[in-house]
Amino acid sequence: MLDKVDLSSLQDKVLNDDMRSLIERFKTVREVTEALCEPLEVEDLNLQAVAETSPAKWHLAHTSWFFETFILKSFEENFVPFNPQFEYLFNSYYNAIGEQFLRPNRHLLSRPTVSEIYDYRKNVTERIVTLIEKQSQLNKIAPLVTLGINHEQQHQELLLTDIKYNLYQNPLLPVYLPLSETLDGKQSVKSSPKNSINWVSFDESLVEIGKELGDGVNGEFGFDNESPKHQCFVAAFEISERLITNGEYLEFIEAGGYDEPKYWLSDGWAKKTDAAWQAPLYWYQKDGYWYQYSLTGNCKLDPNEPVSHISYYEADAFATWAGARLPTEQEWELVAKGQPVSGNLLASKNYRPTPTAEQKMVKQLYGDLWEWTSSSYSPYPGYSPLAGAVGEYNGKFMANQYVLRGGSCVTSDDHIRATYRNFFYPEARWQFSGLRLARSL
């Protein structure tokens, strides 16, 4: 529609404003990524402990590759790649673009060096700005830039998630940022006293789930997996008003939760046994106390902090033990719809979940931790992926994964919304994942 010749000057005006705003948002996201790397040493930027946790350097490069490949390559006149081999080196999983360098081997790319990657970033950032400023084909470019911004925000979160896991492999337990330099540390947060769980109930209803596909030019931006908006029948249920805490999870552990198959899904029990899980990732015991590693260092386990870095299996086992279940993603979305998007997100600079005070309302929906739902990640009725290579963004992963909702303490504040669907395999623990309970009525 925007291609049509009858676009008025008014629309040009709007586009001009949008363009300035777009450039602003684009430059901000690029700067934030680099700021997140500032506390790290060159040596840290290449770390990759397992295939899933890419080196920070690779995130720096791949997010640039995304803009170069999907925008510059198609829209820049006389396009010349910054380095023709980068297309292969920094492609994540887009088969339509070509082969990819093996994911588990990303740490073997000592070259290009960190310095060369920063040159690459600078080059791509400048060329994208130039391209937007030309205003040619902006109706096609703007949606892709918006997608690229959202993509880079996702990788900002992954960068922090991955570096946490990678630094943790080192017996020296390096600290990403000392607690004293975080907002949380400066405010000397007092942990609220432990409280019991309050429940909030909802009647059965026919609700609208998801949102219409939008790309930031035609409609508000959303990922294709959130669309189309569709009706769902949701039976009556109640939901816990806050996230489950370390203290509550410790009760589960001390009650023998990890040794009793009856609480566990069969696959979960097998995984737990095979991986010898006895507690969440990043928990360890020393001299009779529990400690927890975080981006701001080690400290004794705070019983009021939400329990984090648990797998779907552990979340489900805890819920079973507690006589409840995980919410479905529809239940979660129904609850979240009426709430403002705010919470302990990236801008809070806590880099860890924080306790919440008792209140008779549903809290912590946004931020703190991604919340496991019992919903398998599958297409909404009538779903179809975007056209072209970016169609591989979401759709092809719709099997064997579970939906998480709500964002975490390392999610960008303007990146999350009620309809947002994150997804991971049920055994994943390196994500900032937690849980909330639900019960059928």
Added chain:
Amino acid sequence: MLDKVDLSSLQDKVLNDDMRSLIERFKTVREVTEALCEPLEVEDLNLQAVAETSPAKWHLAHTSWFFETFILKSFEENFVPFNPQFEYLFNSYYNAIGEQFLRPNRHLLSRPTVSEIYDYRKNVTERIVTLIEKQSQLNKIAPLVTLGINHEQQHQELLLTDIKYNLYQNPLLPVYLPLSETLDGKQSVKSSPKNSINWVSFDESLVEIGKELGDGVNGEFGFDNESPKHQCFVAAFEISERLITNGEYLEFIEAGGYDEPKYWLSDGWAKKTDAAWQAPLYWYQKDGYWYQYSLTGNCKLDPNEPVSHISYYEADAFATWAGARLPTEQEWELVAKGQPVSGNLLASKNYRPTPTAEQKMVKQLYGDLWEWTSSSYSPYPGYSPLAGAVGEYNGKFMANQYVLRGGSCVTSDDHIRATYRNFFYPEARWQFSGLRLARSL
């Protein structure tokens, strides 16, 4: 409720009739299992090619173990086990009963011999009949016998499914039963000419899915995973009137379907590549022709026979290639509800799916092949597993598997219904699995 003292003599009468019927059904199912083993050699009965495909001998023993452990042990006076070590050897996965002999090693149990297992079967069968005839606690025993009958029917199907896979490992390609001895072979079935797919459409609706929990005494028998009956909103869709055929699937192969990632789920592509799949299980090429191994021997591929022994990933890739998708289990159930339960089931003694003629109605819902749905196997709203060890029957498997519907050519005729939910991992191919297409409207 049945425990109460005010049970009238009328109810005794009913119980008497039910008892006779129960014994009849019990004895039949025990005989059928043994009849299915008749064409096999002693050596065949111990085969186990992979962990999933248990030896036929183990099925013979385990189905007896089920009756002994869940019924005789609890209800027989002065219970003495047939052999105290069998509890360990023939427990499948019931953690509440105790440890289990390692599944992949079942083929290493040369002892007890086949002959000893038949003695075990005879002993258990007789003791169960005696126990029923005593009529004591029948309201507790009858549901468990009914569960055991259904359990044994499931293992009859697995026995045939497993023996097909196990015999196939032998380059001599042994035949379970010569085609000439099957009903199909005797009737010299003519394959109907290939036809295009007809679609049947359904409007959006709020439907009831599942059935109330019943154990055969209180209500018609059903597995706990089919309950509770609950409402679902189903959007408008259309469904293919029959199963996809070998001929249609061959078109997908010849169009390069196995070499083109864009049709595949990401996990599917990884599995296909790793396992080097190029066609369904049991297909092989020789001298330029495609052949297919079946329980009745090898033969050239029949293009009109429903395509069988495909994984969820292949079913999904085919559907994507065909511009359609797999139905959800709710869509499937909605369609099946109005139809009589009949088809190419075990009593047909074909042991393979058969072609169907063109008609403007939905066919082959029951029998021929289990149909992959796009629904992840998860609990219905309000689901809770049975109490006690039998609670491990279904619930703990509700992760990472997909629902299949409708039964197959090796499913007992009185075992299948519209609400029946079978489930397997998406990479499973040794089951009698096929597919039907759907499209959102």
Added chain:
Amino acid sequence: MLDKVDLSSLQDKVLNDDMRSLIERFKTVREVTEALCEPLEVEDLNLQAVAETSPAKWHLAHTSWFFETFILKSFEENFVPFNPQFEYLFNSYYNAIGEQFLRPNRHLLSRPTVSEIYDYRKNVTERIVTLIEKQSQLNKIAPLVTLGINHEQQHQELLLTDIKYNLYQNPLLPVYLPLSETLDGKQSVKSSPKNSINWVSFDESLVEIGKELGDGVNGEFGFDNESPKHQCFVAAFEISERLITNGEYLEFIEAGGYDEPKYWLSDGWAKKTDAAWQAPLYWYQKDGYWYQYSLTGNCKLDPNEPVSHISYYEADAFATWAGARLPTEQEWELVAKGQPVSGNLLASKNYRPTPTAEQKMVKQLYGDLWEWTSSSYSPYPGYSPLAGAVGEYNGKFMANQYVLRGGSCVTSDDHIRATYRNFFYPEARWQFSGLRLARSL
């Protein structure tokens, strides 16, 4: 040379006698193999717990395949294979003959049945006898029949070794032959009292090791790996007069031998840790006592019985702990040369090693247990394998294995000699292997 026309009638006479003797030996070896299977059930004959332990049925077939492939196929007029697919199914590792059915899958060959394999054996036995009786090309056939006899004797030993391991996987711990039916059991052997180790010393010398290549027609039969006879300089050493006992090995265990890396080769320590070895194979503890599984059943550990079923790594670690080392194969052969070939071999029908009385001489060289030497299995100077496919018999295995000497309680009495070189990987434990100590002077 034997082909020449000038062979005298005297030589014919000799050949005639040799022929009768050859037929006799051939028929005996065939009968012994079948006699060894008599105590086993049909179900037992298909067992294969790991790739190394072939089913007894496979041994029955493969030893027949050897005669059919290397003799009948070349020398029988109008040769027709018993079953053309057997060439593929029962080839062990002869690449020159063609592809082989996968070794770990041998247990999947339920067909041909045991009964069919016995038919195969009978057929091959008769045809070989007929072929020998024809006396045509006997100078070529006799060496191959001799090789086949020795080959079958090796498989008799493997058959017992493998069935021991395979039956042991079953929690019912089936007995091959009750102790009461063995010679040992009938004689109610009294275990001699435990004694200290005596040492016998040898001066440095230049010795002849190995034997000239002989095939039974031209020279006494020996395997190619024993040739050529060659000179070796052996420095002064002493050797223990008997095998190490269970009691001595238990001291090593109780002294923490399995927990102390300093006694172990690096690869040995890694293997021990990975496999969680804490004692020899077939040892297990119950109620504070050590037990040992054997072909004649379980019994409490006899401290005077030679320790058996240990790996090279364990033998080496024990020797290091004891302040000694394993002998080289040259040292062993030097010691054995002057001794008569007798001991606790197969004809004793003990199926397990037995204690020996104290004497100031080297004992137990033959029989009881194969003795690990410190010699890597490698070609003698000037070694060359036999021509043709039988050249794959020994030569291609001359890497990564260690030489064992002296035969065991399941080795045929007429199969062993001072120059005989057996070989296994250093982690192998399922063989009847033990150890004797040596020390440099």
Added chain:
Amino acid sequence: MLDKVDLSSLQDKVLNDDMRSLIERFKTVREVTEALCEPLEVEDLNLQAVAETSPAKWHLAHTSWFFETFILKSFEENFVPFNPQFEYLFNSYYNAIGEQFLRPNRHLLSRPTVSEIYDYRKNVTERIVTLIEKQSQLNKIAPLVTLGINHEQQHQELLLTDIKYNLYQNPLLPVYLPLSETLDGKQSVKSSPKNSINWVSFDESLVEIGKELGDGVNGEFGFDNESPKHQCFVAAFEISERLITNGEYLEFIEAGGYDEPKYWLSDGWAKKTDAAWQAPLYWYQKDGYWYQYSLTGNCKLDPNEPVSHISYYEADAFATWAGARLPTEQEWELVAKGQPVSGNLLASKNYRPTPTAEQKMVKQLYGDLWEWTSSSYSPYPGYSPLAGAVGEYNGKFMANQYVLRGGSCVTSDDHIRATYRNFFYPEARWQFSGLRLARSL
């Protein structure tokens, strides 16, 4: 003996000279290691593609750890470790010292940073010099410093060997040092014309192999595995006068050498098949030509350069194909004994093997490439390891490895000698390994 009080002033004088010389050699070896790292980026120094190829940073640290742990810790007054955690982080395999950080995870140690490791090196170097200058207990310290120098020379070679492998994983194929900066490149070496192999023969003899144990104070330094000197009978043989070339190896490849099992050891064939070897490591084909990656970059295969980076299995297969065999280590040592130690070693700064001209004498014994021998790495008669933790240096590896002789183009010139025994597993290819042929006469 050196502890005794009657040591004359003359001996003091000698020690003084020795001390200066020792300090000189120590400082040189420390400088050389750092010089070898100069061409590398910080990012390169952390690379580790497989467990065997440690990061250069780790080599820098571990060689310092060796001096700190085995010398400073025992002899420095008021010893305080540079960093108490380094003992764990940089221990390679010395169980007597304590647990080791997992070898495959060395690349995960982003901290300590490169800069911190250089501080560590400087600190250790200075403290060792100070300690030597104190002259206290020098008779104990000097042998350990000498061992440490030799140890660091071994790691210099490994550092180059590992970095070659690690850089090769990067599709950008980074160059360690441009050819133009090497001596070889500057001299513009001309490849000599290809010639046939000449053979040099040796009669049978009783030879002395190995050397007496010496530690640099009491006798010339040698590793314990070279001792004791002992007699060996070596039968008559001939040996090829030079190393096998790329051109000759290419003939083997083109003759189908990699597809014909009859040339291969059984384990070699299995490994080749499993790893899909079709040529030596670092060879690759492009546009119909063969190329070879080296530390000085890629270039077309030089047919006259010695073939390098082959496994024992490939060396053995080539020899079999060529109608010859590999020499034993005794044969090699006998030949090398009379020759001066000179050749294309580290000081030549070629970092790759170079062609040699035709001559009727045995050449290339030292330098160019480590030569596979047919000798399994095992203890010499009467061998015993050093006392204490350094006893783990060599002895515990005496199983499953093969001896290589002669040093390579990255071996220090003063590190190699006729009796030197290097050892690697037969599948290792990342070492600078080549082959020479031998034949029994």
